[in-house]
Amino acid sequence: MSGHSKWATIKHKKGKEDAKRGKLFAKLSRAIMVAARNGSNPDMNAALANAIEKARSYSMPADNIDRAIKKGAGELGAVTYEELTYEGFGPAGVAIMVDVMTDNRNRTAADVRHIFTKYGGNLGASGSVGWMFDRKGIVAVDKSHPIGEDELFTLAVEAGAEDMTGEDDQWQITTDPTELNFVRNIIEKHGIPIALAEIAMVPKNPVKLDKEEAMKVLRFVDVLEDNDDVQDVYSNFDIPAEVLEELAGS
Structure with a gap:
């Protein structure tokens, strides 16, 4: 993972x-x-x-x-939000994609640009980093469940998953975005708890970071995610699990 x-x-x-x-x-x-x-x-x-x-x-x-x-659906009055994606580079040169839903494009653009600039990043043009990612469905299952690796892999693939990889304490099942719901439902019907299920932009070539770089990048990502208009932030960083656990608990 x-x-x-x-x-x-x-x-x-x-x-x-x-x-x-x-x-x-x-x-x-x-x-x-x-x-x-x-x-x-x-x-x-x-x-x-x-x-x-x-x-x-x-x-x-x-x-x-x-x-x-x-x-x-318009049953309780009109709702107008615009979906946008901003792309650029953050601290340590990591690629960043920011999905937003906003009712004020100018306000959101200014806010996102300010955060990139303040934390040492550079906001780029559309397509500047998107090619570094694949849109995939992701289902994560904790290895603490007694199901064996081969059995889970077979179950997932027969349900329509593309692949399964394992690292640390979880199995990560990858699907086409259109198959995410079906694969997740099949796994849950077999009594297997899902740790995470979402559609995400998965990096093709993750960039490894050390602890100091990780601290800067995660702080930058946290500030982006704290913005009211930001829905999701994706990056191509790869941080060792032990460093992530340490920083998450700090």
Whole structure:
């Protein structure tokens, strides 16, 4: 598993107990609303299904989810958000992709540019780093579950997964984005808990960082993610698991 995927799992665990849960729920609601513009039935709308499952993984109340779906579908008034992606380079030269949902493009652009500049990064043009990533579905399963590697691999591949790799304490199953929900559901139906399931931009060639570089990069990523309009931040960094655990606990 790449260091970035490990970091995503750590953040997911912390997010369930996050003191800023209100802000987190607001971002999750926004993602649901935007997805629901293309249909309020998750069985017919994969993007909505993914957004709902992500919200549930953070224990977002069902009423909040239902309200977000209705807002996105126009049942509770018009909602206008624009989806944008900013690309550039952060500290230590790592590639950065920032997905946002905003009702004010100029405000968000200024905020993102300011963060890049303040933390030693450079905001680039569209496409400047996107070629360094592949869009994939990711399902992570803790190795603490008694299922064997071969059995899990067979189950995942038969469900439609592309590959499975292992590192440290988790198995990472990779899927085509359109197959994420189906693969996740099959695994869960076999009584196997999912540690993380999401669509992400997976780096083709991760950049290894030492502890000092990791501290700067993770601080930069945290500030980006704290912005109200930022939904997701992806990078091609690779940080050793022990360093990630240490920094996550600090």
